Amino acid sequence: MRAITIREPGGPDVLEWAEVPDPEPGPGEVLVRVAATAVNRADLLQRQGHYPPPKGTTDVPGLECSGTVAALGPGVTGWEVGDEVCALLAGGGYAELVVVPAPQLLPVPGGVDLVAAASLPEVACTVWSNVVMLARLSAGETFLVHGGAGGIGTHAIQVAKALGARVAVTAGSAERLARCAELGADVLVDYRSQDFVAEVGRADVVLDNMGAAYLDRNVDVLAPDGRLVIIGMQGGVKGELNIGKLLAKRASVSATGLRFRPVDGPSGKGAVVAEVRERLWPMVADGRVRPVVDRVLPVREAGEAHRALEGGDVFGKVVLEV
Structure with missing residues (x-):
């Protein structure tokens, strides 16, 4: 098969479309x-x-994909060759073929075409596992998501609204904030000129991709019994945490990731995917949550896709068609 390979660590130009061995499914x-x-x-x-x-x-590379089932490994049930699917991956999506643990496989949700479905597994599993399974966001609560114009943010806005929450977002321009409002965001904060603590007031759940740079202010914005979930480190990896503020609010701080979780177990990727299929996929099928795809490029142009994402020129997701 052919796949995108990384010639050496570096810029987008190190991505090459090359021949690699075909993968084979195991048990x-x-x-x-x-x-x-x-x-x-x-x-x-x-x-x-x-x-x-x-x-x-x-x-x-590649943490998600869509496609059709080409073969089943020993012991796999519930799927047939030819089924249209999408999948959460630990890697391998930028290729013509990929092997997926069966518990990480999802049907393409109703109303979504096969190419757009590739944009869903990573954001769906990230948002659902953190905002719902971990932070327990519920109707009537206030939810703040940083980076509202990104892949995670555009999906999180819709999920939180579907759950009945008041949604606040940060983004870097009036245009991007206006598009977040179209997805359902209620409170719009331009992080370049506004203080999100002052604008939001109190948030019951905060989904943060910045890490250290926002840590103290994220604690400030938490409501009593608030939950801060950190999923990224774009603003640095080391910050000072005021335990006194947390104690006074009975608040919590969690940091999680998906890629290195095991497949099995109560917090494994299989459990997340199963809950996404049961509870989130109906929201996608009835239109309450939809894929937000900025552009679709041929997989051979993966370098150009990386440049676009690095340049802050993307609203939602960039999809690579294989």
């Missing part, structure tokens, strides 16, 4: 013929040499 695995994949910030870090894949995982 409990499914071989998927890839229709499309999507670009995530983790892919950029991997290309730069800062985020190697888990041990035993292919070096081909």
Whole structure:
């Protein structure tokens, strides 16, 4: 098969479309013929040499894909060759074929075409596992998501609104904030000129991709019994945490990731995917939550897709069609 390979750590030009060995499904695995994949910030870090894949995982980047089932490994039930699927991956999406643990496979949700479906698994599993399974966002609460114009943010806005929450977002321009409002955001904060603590007031749940740079203000904005969930480190990895503020609010701070979780277990990727299929996929099928795709490029233009994401020129997701 052919796949995007990383010649050496570096800029977008190190991504090459090359021949690599075909993967073969083992016990409990499914071989998927890839229709499309999507670009995530983790892919950029991997290309730069800062985020190697888990041990035993292919070096081909790509944390999600859509396509059709090409073959079933021993012991797999519930799927047939030819089924249209999308999948959460630990790597390998930028390729013609990829092997997926069966518990990480999802049907393409109703009303979504096969290519657009590639933009859903990573954001859906990230948002659902953190905002719902961990932080327990419920109707009537206030939810703040930083980076509201990104892939995670555009999806989180819609999920939170579907759950009945008041939604606040930060983004870097009036245009991007206006598009967040179209998705359902109620409170719009331009992080370049406004203080989100003053604008939001109190948030019951905060989903943060900035890490250290926002840590103290995120604690400030938490309501009593508030929950801060950190999923990124774009603003640095080390910050000072005021425990006194947390104690006074009975608040909590969590930090989680998906890529290195095991497949099995109560917090494993399989459990997340199962809950996404049961509870979130109906929201997608009835239109309450929809894919937000900024552009679709051929997979051979993966370097151009990385440049666009690095340049802050993307609203939602960039999809690579294979």
